[in-house]
Amino acid sequence: MRENIVAGNWKMNLNAQEANELTKILVNSTQNLGNTPKVILCTPNVFIPQTVSQTQNSAIKVGGQNCSRFDKGAYTGETSASMLKSVGAEYVIIGHSERREYFNESNTQLLGKIKQAQTNNLKVILCCGEPLQERSSGNHIHFVTNQLEDLFNQLNKEEIEKLIVAYEPIWAIGTGETASPEQAQEMHAVIRRLLAKYLGEGGASEISILYGGSVKGNNAKEIFSNPDIDGGLVGGASLNANDFLAIINAF
Numbered sequence: 001m002r003e004n005i006v007a008g009n010w011k012m013n014l015n016a017q018e019a020n021e022l023t024k025i026l027v028n029s030t031q032n033l034g035n036t037p038k039v040i041l042c043t044p045n046v047f048i049p050q051t052v053s054q055t056q057n058s059a060i061k062v063g064g065q066n067c068s069r070f071d072k073g074a075y076t077g078e079t080s081a082s083m084l085k086s087v088g089a090e091y092v093i094i095g096h097s098e099r100r101e102y103f104n105e106s107n108t109q110l111l112g113k114i115k116q117a118q119t120n121n122l123k124v125i126l127c128c129g130e131p132l133q134e135r136s137s138g139n140h141i142h143f144v145t146n147q148l149e150d151l152f153n154q155l156n157k158e159e160i161e162k163l164i165v166a167y168e169p170i171w172a173i174g175t176g177e178t179a180s181p182e183q184a185q186e187m188h189a190v191i192r193r194l195l196a197k198y199l200g201e202g203g204a205s206e207i208s209i210l211y212g213g214s215v216k217g218n219n220a221k222e223i224f225s226n227p228d229i230d231g232g233l234v235g236g237a238s239l240n241a242n243d244f245l246a247i248i249n250a251f
């Protein structure tokens with residue numbers, strides 16, 4: 001179901017006390033929010049249980065930032081999708097550019113992660129996005145289309161229907177540089193047209209497509225007001241309660 005979403009990606013930041021403090025403020029400040037936008041906190045795995053417990057009487061949902069492509073077994077250091085689910089996570093980010101770049105995650109690996117997540121009833125926030133040289137050379141649409149098509153071609157309709165897609169131009173992540181609303185909308189429309197190839201127009205119109213890349217309180221409204229942009233995946237600004245609330249309140 002298409003819905004407006006603001007998801008925070010805490011990455012590898014905060015300690016348990018800081019996570020607790022931040023979550024407490026967000027729970028208190030979003031009490032009257034209702035269900036729009038849906039707020040998701042993608043925390044480091046070790047903070048998931050405490051965040052789930054703190055948010056249980058609120059509308060805030062909790063997710064992980066990655067999961068293993070394996071079911072279980074001798075994979076030291078990995079966390080399975082079923083483990084995330086068992087501590088109360090409902091979402092998981094898959095294919096973040098930092099995972100693709102620093103941990104060499106290929107589409108083959110990402111496919112395994114998507115399957116594991118969905119088998120365990122986690123909702124997948126699937127990231128895509130082009131590096132600067134692809135944008136500069138005018139190849140960005142081709143690049144992102146290929147990135148997604150490669151995965152969509154190996155998923156069935158029911159699996160694609162369950163995805164949330166996040167477009168995150170790599171050159172805009174953590175750089176303070178944001179894609180212009182026009183650049184973001186252009187790519188979101190391309191992604192929705194691509195989804196229509198697999199799901200039909202009606203199916204594609206039901207998918208939430210989030211924008212990520214230096215979303216802040218002062219640019220969120222303009223970005224979110226575009227027809228194919230259903231919210232944001234927020235890194236840096238999700239670590240500060242006031243900054244994150246300003247983005248949530250942009251809807």
Ligand code: PEP
Nearest residue numbers: 173174212213214235236
């Ligand atoms: C992200 O890493 O998903 C992200 C969008 O980061 P930032 O908001 O800091 O650019």
